[in-house]
Amino acid sequence: MKNKKPAKPVFLAIYTALFFVYMFAPLVIIFIFAFNKGQGYYFPLQGFTLNWFNEFFSDNMALKAIKNSLLIAVASATISTLLGTFLTLGVVKGVKRFRTGLLTMLMLPVLMPSLTIGISILVFFRTIYIPLGIPVVILAHVSISISYVFLIMMGRIEGIDLEVQEAAIDLGAGWIASLKDILFPILLPAITAGWLFSFMISWNEFIITYFLIGTEVTLPIYIFSQLRFGISPKVNVISLLITLFTLTMIALLFAVRKFFARRRRAMDSYLSS
């Protein structure tokens, strides 16, 4: 029965290539129009210009949006990584009862529609008469990012053997020292990944922010209002810049991963020699 050789996946390969074109072409078209002289979005292009970049950088609202987005993303990533790391350590290495319930609950922010989350936090803060704005957005972003930190850290923490912590404590280290000097360095790669991940979640988050931001502005809110009420090639400029920034963050994530992998290999070979 050798007449059935594995089919050459030519069709599948072409289809996959087309799929990648479908995924990237719209973005490329946006970038092209960031440099187009005319106002309209059609071919043929009207000539090259950097004018839209000037216009974007002299737009105070846009600059304020960038500043706010950075502030919210850094604050919420830092708080959620701190709380999330402790939470994961506790759940994986300490909690025996109610584990499934905890896991299910922590999965909610990932799987529930952002709309439900945004509305419920809006109603909550308005009910207790706390004004909306950047602090409320940070609180909300932390609540959802904790879950993502948990997702990233869980596998990593399951993988470490608590004997190292016990050994340190047997040798006279305090419990806090065992966390700081033993577990923290081991978990540093996962902590960094968790921070970058939370940063990106917050940086991109739109729906929850939309309901909680009040009269302030973040980058996604700025883009949304631009898209709703007449678009200018300024939006193309900001899209291009955000994409470049995103690529940098992804590269950073991989660089971090590679750095720690190399360090670990070096350590292993040192220990075995």
Added chain:
Amino acid sequence: MSNIAKNNKNLIYPGLLWFGIFFMLPLAVIFLYSFTTDYIFSGRSIDFTFSNFLLIFQKKHYLIILWRSLKISFITTVLSILFSYPVAYFLAKKTSLDRVLIVVLMIPFWVNYLIRIFAWKLLLSENGVINQFLLFIGFIDKPLQMLYTQTAVVFGLVYTYTPMMVLPLYATILKIDSSLTEAALDLGASRTGVFFDITFKLSLTGIFAGTLLVFIPALGSFAIPAILGGTDSVMIGNMVENQFFHVGNWNFGSAFTLALGALSIAMILFYSKIFGLESIYKNKNI
């Protein structure tokens, strides 16, 4: 020893407290709102009622929006399965570059989705690239109205959420043991038979996981219908926003929001009952 475990266990409390106050408590508050008649802490007396939920089914307007949202999300999910299955299959079984390609595929996903929606607004508009192309090849003789329709909303949703379908599909197809399909082929099964009886059936977990990751956000989408849709494409999200920001009926808005949340929780529980929650944890990667 058990002392260490106890100390470690105490680490959960700061995070749990935060999560309880700023995530679970708000859910409890909209739960309260959706079964009552007025603003809480408003000074007026509030009564228990089911009418907020009944209203969803009593007014034709709301039923239409509910039905439309379910329909659009369903079409989006089916299309994203169809589009991404061959890609996931190719990546998992037919190439050794899969790890790199998966990372590349995640790039658009990490670019803010409003930007990707913006791209479709440009492409679909009356003098946009797609109409220009169709006119150029002579397929149509006047521009098609594509923007501000339900079709445009489906386009946007499929484009936005398809990567979320590729990932779990890829992960499950990758795990299917090739010796199974080879054995079936050796025993004389047809290639189509092998695909439908073995590969497809074993990848159902991935399809269900992907369905959760596509259907739920599609059902709760707000920005995409607001930007790409017209008056005939108002979805649950837009209706709820209207209740809170313009109409001011928090009780009814909460009921609708809670119904959406409850539906998603039901889907998650259904999934975890059949496949186990762990498999979602395992399927999510960057």
